[in-house]
Amino acid sequence: MNHTIPERFAAQAARRPDACALRAAGASVTYGELDRRANRLAHRLLGLGLRPEQPVAVLLERSSDLVVALLAVAKAGGCYLPLHSADPIERMQGIVDDTAAPILLADTASRRGGLPHTDHVLIVDRGGATRGRPETAPAVDVPADALAYVIHTSGSTGRPKGVAVTHRHVTELVDDPCWATGRHERVLMVAPYAFNVSTYELWVPLLRGGTVVLAPPGRPDVAMLRRLVAAEGVTAAHLTAGLFRVIAEEDPGALAGLSEVLTGGDVIAPAAVRRVLDACPDITVRAMYGATEATLFSTSNPMSGTARPGTAVPVGRPMQGVAVRVLDEALAPAAAGGTGEVYLSGRLARGYHGRPALTAERFVADPYGEPGARMYRTGDLARWTGDGLLEFVGRADGQVKVRGFRVELGEVEAVLAEHPQVRHVAAAGYRDDDGGLRLAAYYVPVHGRLDAADLRAHARATLPDYMVPDALLPLEALPLTPNGKVDRRALPAPEAGVAADDGPPDPLQAVLCAVFAEVLGCGTVGVHASFFDLGGQSLLAMRLIARIQARLGVELSMADLFDSPTVAELAAVVGERQAPAAGRPRETP
Structure with missing residues (x-):
């Protein structure tokens, strides 16, 4: 059995060189073509002196060049270090410096936004980067236990931590029987590739002979997902619990045509699952649970047909080669039906790159395994149901899940505390009216x-958007427990904000003001108030765009909202696109 990404891909390319490996921007890339392009880039990387397991930073838009880059790094024996294009440059530079990555692979679009500094920068969407390089595979021995990638997650000290995952564990995930259903032949790649779910989106289809369908660059919206699923014959996709809920509530029929939709990363709303199963009776909704430290997924719970979740959605049973234990503080199994902390073993990452103390803290000895075995302490609380399914309860530490991303509250606090006008700060997660965190x-x-607004701008300069607080509340003092710690249970719940009115809006603006207020949970919204300054973020933006389209019959993109975030600005965009006969806004249903 081949246990590395290059070996498994080479086997597929040799077996079916003319089969479609990628669909991007309406064009196809065959397995043979992808193999040759990746080989040329791998030779270029080796020519720059890339050593085994050395990190190569990658900063590209979603495109065939991105897949070529990740595969080339693996072929050259390095490990890829994905950077999130939406992150501030300071954060990207910190990740590059943390791993001492000597090479950055970028494209023209990413270059315009600024690049972190490295020894070598290759702009891969220009032909000169690999011109004249051999198209044959480089003679590099990549051991199964070599690093495949290092993905960074939030760190409690304000410093992101890099999770180092090996080739063997990627291929073990790919070999899980749950993908052998015929439903994962054409998989949509829509998540940021710096997010751990890209391991499923890329390597499950490519190493099993299927096709990756890449969503266009930028942030997705409901209309785009509907078009892509229909036009490209997508059979499977992963949507974070928050994104899944938005689509279920706004347009569940957008998923019609999919054979299977995976979801997880946070509490999964039972009502959202029921809406999707009702709207798409032939679909399977598969709840997933896991961690980057355990190579993405550890449990699975498929739901279809008449199987409808009750008041909670269990995240399932352990996948192949994985042990899931719910333990108490003494590392003994929690009582039947009782809540305990989740520990995972099987497919565990090597640890945190360059952080041996943190690795030792989270990857602990497994008293139930073979001598030397480890288990990962997730910090998640869960219980087993009477049917033997794992049911997620919450967190045991200062970490929360926001839009599928893990966020250490300590990192948010550390950044906000750097503002010269902040004396004390505390961060917390809270559930909105839709159940999202x-x-x-x-x-x-x-x-x-x-x-x-000043504090929010300070946060945005350092933190990725999903870590910028939706609500910022000034207090005269933070509530404390008797032992002097912040009493998070005594922090006041954020209230629906009210944006200052800017005078009477015109009819079109009035409709948009109402939709803004409805989505944001504000009492009123002025025409010059920015959606994002009022706590808007990408999932709420997707909901906003879907509702504007439903009420005004005008299709907008996420880019439109980011470019025109106020009611006044967005009204001008909508007005230009409305047909003359529909120049007046329709009544709100």
């Missing part, structure tokens, strides 16, 4: 008053 930050200003 959002971030709030409570701060004590140094002198009197600190404008929340």
